[in-house]
Amino acid sequence: MKEKEIRKLLALPLAELIVKANKIRRKFAQDGVELCNILNAKSGTCSQDCKFCAQSAHHKTNAQAYPLKSKQEMLLAAKRAKEIGAERFDIVTSGDKLSEQDFSVIVEAIGEITQKIKIKMCASLGSMDDQKFSLLKKAGLTRYHHNLETSPRFFPKIVSTHTFADRLKTIKAAKRAGLEVCSGGIIGMGETMDDRIQMALILKKLKVDSVPLNILVPIAGTPLGKRSVLSPEEVIRTIAIFRIILKDKIIKIAAGRESVLKDFQALGFMAGANGMLIGGYLTIKGRSVQEDQKLVEQVKRLWKN
Numbered sequence: 001m002k003e004k005e006i007r008k009l010l011a012l013p014l015a016e017l018i019v020k021a022n023k024i025r026r027k028f029a030q031d032g033v034e035l036c037n038i039l040n041a042k043s044g045t046c047s048q049d050c051k052f053c054a055q056s057a058h059h060k061t062n063a064q065a066y067p068l069k070s071k072q073e074m075l076l077a078a079k080r081a082k083e084i085g086a087e088r089f090d091i092v093t094s095g096d097k098l099s100e101q102d103f104s105v106i107v108e109a110i111g112e113i114t115q116k117i118k119i120k121m122c123a124s125l126g127s128m129d130d131q132k133f134s135l136l137k138k139a140g141l142t143r144y145h146h147n148l149e150t151s152p153r154f155f156p157k158i159v160s161t162h163t164f165a166d167r168l169k170t171i172k173a174a175k176r177a178g179l180e181v182c183s184g185g186i187i188g189m190g191e192t193m194d195d196r197i198q199m200a201l202i203l204k205k206l207k208v209d210s211v212p213l214n215i216l217v218p219i220a221g222t223p224l225g226k227r228s229v230l231s232p233e234e235v236i237r238t239i240a241i242f243r244i245i246l247k248d249k250i251i252k253i254a255a256g257r258e259s260v261l262k263d264f265q266a267l268g269f270m271a272g273a274n275g276m277l278i279g280g281y282l283t284i285k286g287r288s289v290q291e292d293q294k295l296v297e298q299v300k301r302l303w304k305n
Contacts, residue, residue: 001245006197009241014233021240021272026303028248033296034088034210034275036122036252037081042068042093042102048161050149051223052186052216055094061221068093068102074109075117082119084279084289089113090122090145096162097126107139114140122182127162127170133177143180143209146170148202150185151195158189171206180209184252187238188216188230188260196238200245210275211249213239215256229256232264236271243272250275269299 009017044065046055054063069077074091081089091106098106103125110121123136124145133144148167149155155164174181183206185199203211215235218227242251252275253261253268261268278292 003197003201006241006245007194009244010193010237014237017237017240018267018271021243022270024243024247025272025274029243029272029274030248030250032274033269033299034250034252035086035278035292035296036088036090036275037077037084037086037279038090038092038124038277039069039074039077039081040094041074041091041106042066042095044094046094046096048096048159050159052158052189052219054219054222056222059222061219063219068105071105071109071112074106075113078113078117078119081279082117085293086119086278088120088122088143089117090124092124092145093126095126103132107135110136110141111139127166128173130173130176133174133179137177137179141179143182144174145182145212146174147183147185147212148199150189150191151198152202153198154189154191154195168206171208175207181206182210182212183208184210184212184214184254186214186216186255187235188227188256189224190227193238193241197241197245200242203249204246209249210252211242211246212252212254212275212277213242213273214254215260217256217259229260232261232267235260236264236267239268239273240271252276265295266298266302270302 044055044063045057047057049056049058054061078089114121121141122143122145123141146167150158152164171181171183183203187196215230216224216227218225239251251273253273254277257265278289
């Protein structure tokens with residue numbers, strides 16, 4: 001589908017756009033809702049200046065800062081993730097690159113979690129080279145998470161300490177290692193709908209496997225701390241456009257789904273989403289597991305109708 005055709009879809013009434021997106025999800029995407037749980041394994045003091053992030057050392061926020069959690073803490077978190085119904089468990093660390101020592105601990109943890117707990121393993125550890133990706137895959141990692149965040153045009157307005165090309169380089173290295181890739185971004189940072197379309201088209205070209213869509217939750221102390229939040233309608237419309245462009249990929253609604261979509265979360269799944277994060281985010285608390293389990297059951301009932 002060409003960009004002009006995609007832009008024409010934006011003029012459709014929301015209900016009609018949702019129907020189109022849901023038909024594509026039914027035809028191309030996997031059944032069920034993929035549930036992921038993340039562990040903020042190393043928090044704060046990040047050298048990067050991403051304007052949305054509470055963990056950047058460039059901003060003054062109330063985010064916790066702590067060194068890498070122990071291997072045992074990671075195993076316990078993975079066990080809990082499986083208990084609450086997560087299909088995937090993601091170890092996330094702040095910063096652009098890990099120290100050799102921290103990387104070794106995480107590789108060992110991934111190996112033990114894979115063998116003992118038997119949950120699919122993901123990781124979001126910043127920039128990596130081919131050799132490190134090979135070691136992660138050998139340990140049992142199946143998917144690497146590395147967001148594009150936004151379009152190439154808008155990226156320099158959000159981050160100055162690394163480039164969009166740096167992001168692409170890491171994603172391509174993960175693909176070369178034979179890993180699945182989870183990559184998406186954040187909407188509501190001041191970008192246009194064209195920026196979102198560009199990001200979706202690049203993700204399609206990269207053949208990523210999973211696309212998380214975060215909705216900006218303005219955090220006090222960050223440069224985006226006073227931005228107005230998106231309307232539920234604009235979020236739903238964006239989800240639908242991503243589904244139409246990406247067809248068979250997993251599209252996850254992540255941070256911001258509770259506070260922005262509120263009672264319209266199920267509509268996000270009718271508009272094309274088929275995955276979500278449960279159990280909280282990096283610096284933002286999520287809903288209770290019980291509420292999310294009820295949401296999943298509601299979505300399954302809606303999909304059957």
